[in-house]
Amino acid sequence: MVTKSRFPCIVVGAGMAGCAAALRLRQKGVDVLLVERADEGGAKNLSGGILWGDDWAELIPDWKEEMPVERPVSNKKVGFLGAESAFVVDYHDESMKEDTVGYAVLRAKTDAYLLKKCQEAGVTVVTGVHVEDLYKENGVVRGVVAGGEVTTADVVIVADGANSRLTLSGDLRHGQKKLDEHHYALGVKEVLKLDKAVMEDRFHIGEDGGMAGEYVLGRDDGVMAGGFIYTNEDTLSLGVVVNLATLPQEKGNTLSTHDIMEQFRLHPYVQKLTHGAELVEYGAHLVPEGGYQAFSELSADGALVVGDAAGFCFSNGIVIQGMNYAVRSGVCAADAVVHAVGKNDFSAVTLSHYEKLLHKTGVMGDFERFKNVSKALWNPRMFSKYPDFLSNMFRGILTADGPKKKMRAHLTDAMKASGVSKRELMTDALTAGANL
Amino acid sequence: MQDSLVNVKARLGSTKFITDAEEHAHITIDEDICVTCPHENCMNACPAQCFEKIDGRMKFTYEDCVECGTCDIVCTPGSVTWYNPRGNFGVNYRYG
Numbered sequence: 001m002v003t004k005s006r007f008p009c010i011v012v013g014a015g016m017a018g019c020a021a022a023l024r025l026r027q028k029g030v031d032v033l034l035v036e037r038a039d040e041g042g043a044k045n046l047s048g049g050i051l052w053g054d055d056w057a058e059l060i061p062d063w064k065e066e067m068p069v070e071r072p073v074s075n076k077k078v079g080f081l082g083a084e085s086a087f088v089v090d091y092h093d094e095s096m097k098e099d100t101v102g103y104a105v106l107r108a109k110t111d112a113y114l115l116k117k118c119q120e121a122g123v124t125v126v127t128g129v130h131v132e133d134l135y136k137e138n139g140v141v142r143g144v145v146a147g148g149e150v151t152t153a154d155v156v157i158v159a160d161g162a163n164s165r166l167t168l169s170g171d172l173r174h175g176q177k178k179l180d181e182h183h184y185a186l187g188v189k190e191v192l193k194l195d196k197a198v199m200e201d202r203f204h205i206g207e208d209g210g211m212a213g214e215y216v217l218g219r220d221d222g223v224m225a226g227g228f229i230y231t232n233e234d235t236l237s238l239g240v241v242v243n244l245a246t247l248p249q250e251k252g253n254t255l256s257t258h259d260i261m262e263q264f265r266l267h268p269y270v271q272k273l274t275h276g277a278e279l280v281e282y283g284a285h286l287v288p289e290g291g292y293q294a295f296s297e298l299s300a301d302g303a304l305v306v307g308d309a310a311g312f313c314f315s316n317g318i319v320i321q322g323m324n325y326a327v328r329s330g331v332c333a334a335d336a337v338v339h340a341v342g343k344n345d346f347s348a349v350t351l352s353h354y355e356k357l358l359h360k361t362g363v364m365g366d367f368e369r370f371k372n373v374s375k376a377l378w379n380p381r382m383f384s385k386y387p388d389f390l391s392n393m394f395r396g397i398l399t400a401d402g403p404k405k406k407m408r409a410h411l412t413d414a415m416k417a418s419g420v421s422k423r424e425l426m427t428d429a430l431t432a433g434a435n436l
Numbered sequence: 437m438q439d440s441l442v443n444v445k446a447r448l449g450s451t452k453f454i455t456d457a458e459e460h461a462h463i464t465i466d467e468d469i470c471v472t473c474p475h476e477n478c479m480n481a482c483p484a485q486c487f488e489k490i491d492g493r494m495k496f497t498y499e500d501c502v503e504c505g506t507c508d509i510v511c512t513p514g515s516v517t518w519y520n521p522r523g524n525f526g527v528n529y530r531y532g
């Protein structure tokens with residue numbers, strides 16, 4: 001059955017992208033239906049994660065007071081973990097608390113809040129409804145199919161996240177029928193409960209600070225993976241992000257993404273930080289990291305694609321930024337719909353105003369710049385050689401051996417021991433330096 | 437890696453699921469295609485270890501699936517048929 005809805009716009013998916021789009025549309029006076037497959041907002045969503053920046057302010061001026069965020073990042077750690085060693089840069093900056101550069105978040109909480117915010121703003125919200133497909137007439141998107149029934153609208157904003165079934169079935173991925181393993185990483189994550197006072201003491205963050213730690217995981221099997229630890233209010237987020245294309249491809253080698261998570265969890269450095277913490281949740285989620293070349297079609301006749309579904313997520317294995325781009329792309333798409341409503345024209349040509357806005361607001365520019373960063377960091381040497389190289393070098397400098405040798409000698413020894421050549425070191429340092 | 441299997445199932449015990457009836461299993465595999473598979477990457481990739489080889493046949497169980505979509509990506513032979521569970525069913529994160 002086809003039901004003609006009174007809504008000019010249907011948004012599918014109430015993650016950060018879908019909520020931002022729906023909220024913006026309501027604020028601009030456009031009626032919108034937001035459909036979410038989880039019964040409760042956020043119950044399907046998972047990130048690391050640190051919400052960077054202040055992008056919600058445009059939609060919710062008081063978001064920092066209202067949104068159930070965890071801790072502001074006041075301590076940033078970046079490190080290389082060898083088999084038994086850890087080389088970690090530990091940066092504490094109290095001023096980051098006031099500027100609140102980033103907050104640790106748990107998506108089941110933040111997204112439930114956002115959905116409520118949408119409802120309060122007058123968005124019509126339905127939850128527990130899975131959109132099975134986009135509804136098309138003559139190749140033009142005219143609505144959505146749920147429970148076998150069609151609901152029409154002038155335009156559909158597809159915000160169904162990284163594992164975007166709708167862009168696949170709705171043919172919005174340049175003819176691709178399957179997502180490409182080179183363009184996705186898998187994040188595996190555990191949430192661990194830890195006594196607040198113990199956490200604040202152990203991480204030197206005090207009552208009102210928080211720690212964001214990201215680590216390159218040294219491995220000699222060619223698998224590229226990064227690890228993260230974030231402090232929440234009274235839990236820790238602990239996880240790995242695994243480059244799928246580098247998993248072993250031969251039959252019988254059963255090293256799994258779960259094993260990589262276990263190895264990280266059981267690393268002596270991580271064990272010391274998580275000691276006494278109790279597991280309360282295990283989960284996993286895809287991370288788009290193909291950048292520019294992996295974007296879905298962004299605008300089509302009757303449809304726009306936003307957030308992770310479109311590919312607006314940047315990851316280099318250790319740092320991920322997706323939530324901020326989910327919000328920004330959601331806002332751009334909403335404004336493009338407002339533009340189309342004004343013209344009463346929902347063709348791809350009119351809706352491509354979305355792309356113009358993505359350029360104008362700097363989203364596209366960021367992804368153009370990211371192109372090179374990603375290449376510099378997802379570099380096999382970063383994972384196979386540098387963790388050892390750094391451990392060897394600093395062990396030399398910082399232990400009894402240290403004062404007897406010159407810095408240069410330590411460097412040469414470490415290069416020899418870990419098999420890094422001078423040329424490699426120079427090139428990698430230069431590319432990383434130029435792109436960070 | 438039997439240890440690993442026992443391990444992941446224990447850790448998944450902390451996660452909340454609303455499990456749909458078996459006839460509504462959201463993912464299915466074609467075991468006959470799996471027999472010809474050159475890599476069996478589903479076993480490495482799945483974070484919930486829903487794929488297990490028993491007596492030379494690939495077996496899939498949907499109950500512990502966290503709906504990440506990875507098996508569909510890595511299954512190049514096309515054995516995996518992937519849908520989201522029906523509304524409200526499946527994994528229900530309390531933290532995320």
Ligand SMILES: Cc1cc2nc3c(=O)[nH]c(=O)nc-3n(C[C@H](O)[C@H](O)[C@H](O)COP(=O)(O)OP(=O)(O)OC[C@H]3O[C@@H](n4cnc5c(N)ncnc54)[C@H](O)[C@@H]3O)c2cc1C
Nearest residue numbers: 013015016017037047048049050131161187307308322323
């Ligand atoms: C391990 C990990 C760590 C990360 N760390 C960070 C970080 O530190 N900082 C950062 O900024 N980003 C991080 N990210 C990325 C970030 O989580 C994503 O970029 C962001 O969640 C994208 O938002 P979205 O709204 O596009 O998609 P999602 O949040 O995935 O939302 C999609 C929504 O659509 C719903 N949905 C899907 N299909 C349907 C359907 N057919 N019908 C109805 N509803 C549907 C889902 O239930 C969900 O609510 C991380 C990701 C992972 C996996």
Ligand code: SF4
Nearest residue numbers: 470473476478511515
């Ligand atoms: S990767 Fe696909 S074809 Fe190969 S064993 Fe797994 S499910 Fe079967």
Ligand code: SF4
Nearest residue numbers: 482501502504505507
């Ligand atoms: S979707 Fe993810 S968790 Fe579910 S079976 Fe596939 S790989 Fe495993």
